[in-house]
Amino acid sequence: MKIGVDLGGTKMKAGIEYNGSIIQQHSTLLREKHSLSATLNQLIELIKPFASSATSIGIGVPSVVDIERGIVYNVANIPSWEKVELREILEEEFNIPVFVNNDVNCFILGEHRYGVAQNFNSVVGMTIGTGLGSGIIIDNQLYAGNNCGAGEIGMLPYRDHNFEYYACSNFFDAVHGLSALDANQAALQGDKKALSLWAEFGVHLGFAIKAVMYVYDPEAIVLGGSIAKAFPFFEAGMYEALNDFAFPESIKRLKIFQSQDDNIALLGAAALVPQEFQTVSVSLKH
Structure with a gap:
């Protein structure tokens, strides 16, 4: 059994993966x-209750990661994590x-291994x-780039800022002065202004998807994160933005x-563990 850990800027979650399912988990708000x-x-x-029954740990972190050495840099929304030798600390x-890998890389690895993207190369x-993050699978392999920074579509210039400014919760908070949660609740009640905002949001996201298509041309795209739960409200606007894509086929x-x-x-974090570490406990002490 393997431990999967998802570290976020506001919450951390850990669980035991067994045969493609999380059989036990705990989460806590970050203090x-x-x-x-x-x-x-x-x-x-958070990890300690699972450690005695696990062979290994995989952890996703919202940052650039030195994958070979397990060092994380400038973790998003955790200012104290400028450079943390996370693998060494947890192995000790x-x-x-x-x-250790980027959290969005873990997300798409999980989708490719166990979720809706299983049938795509x-x-x-x-x-x-x-924020707006991206993870990439090419020819059935996770592609992280030289610095674990591949797929940062949100940082690409767009309008007067970048894609992340318009295609994440910031679109509601900073641009329109309400939370995405409030916008979702209003849309559920049929509020026309909220529905219009979600349609506009979908257009911005559609332009980000066009960037993904021009750069990577994947078979499929999987949308996750809290705002993706409002997919029915922004789906039409998203596809509207894709209408003028240069290659309609x-x-x-x-x-x-x-x-x-x-x-x-x-599940994706646990899937970071190579096969040789999955069946037996490997002691690191000499």
């Missing part, structure tokens, strides 16, 4: 984000192998929440899915 020692202790305490604590996952063949499994990032 004292300005203290590295406090956040690390909180992470260790639990004495089992640890594998090339797929891009886009998580829409506080590519859009006809493209499949766009909404993620269906709230545990998919945990």
Whole structure:
């Protein structure tokens, strides 16, 4: 059994993966984000109940990652995590192998291994929440780039800012002065203004998807994150923005899915563990 960990800017979650399912999990709100020692202790305490029955740990972090050494840099929304040798810290604590990657890479790895993208060789996952992140599968392999920075579509210039400014929760908070949750609740009640906002949001996201298509031309795109749950409200606007794509046949063949499994990032984190570490416990002590 493997431990999958999903570390976010506001919440952390850990669970045990067994035969493609999360059979037990815990989550907690992140406290004292300005203290590295406090956040690390909180992470260790979250993992500790699972460690005795696990062979290894996979963890997704919202940051650039030195995958070979398991070092994370400038973790989003956790200011104390500027450079953290996470693999070394957790291996020293639990004495089992640890594998670290970007959180959106874990999301799409989970979708490709266990979720809605299982039948595709090339797929891009886009998580829409506080930010706009992307993870990439090419020829059935996770592609992270030289610095684990591949797929940062949200950082590409768009209008007067970038895609992330218009195609995540910021579109509601900063641009229109209300939360995405409030916009969703209003849309559920049929509020015309809220429905119009979601349609506009869909157009912005559609332009981001066009960027994905020009760069990667995947078979499928999977939308995840908290805002993706409002997919029915922005779907039409999204496809409207795709109407003028330069290669219309590519859009006809493209499949766009909404993620269906709230545990998919945990499953993807656990899937970081190579096969040789999955069946037996490997001691790291000499």
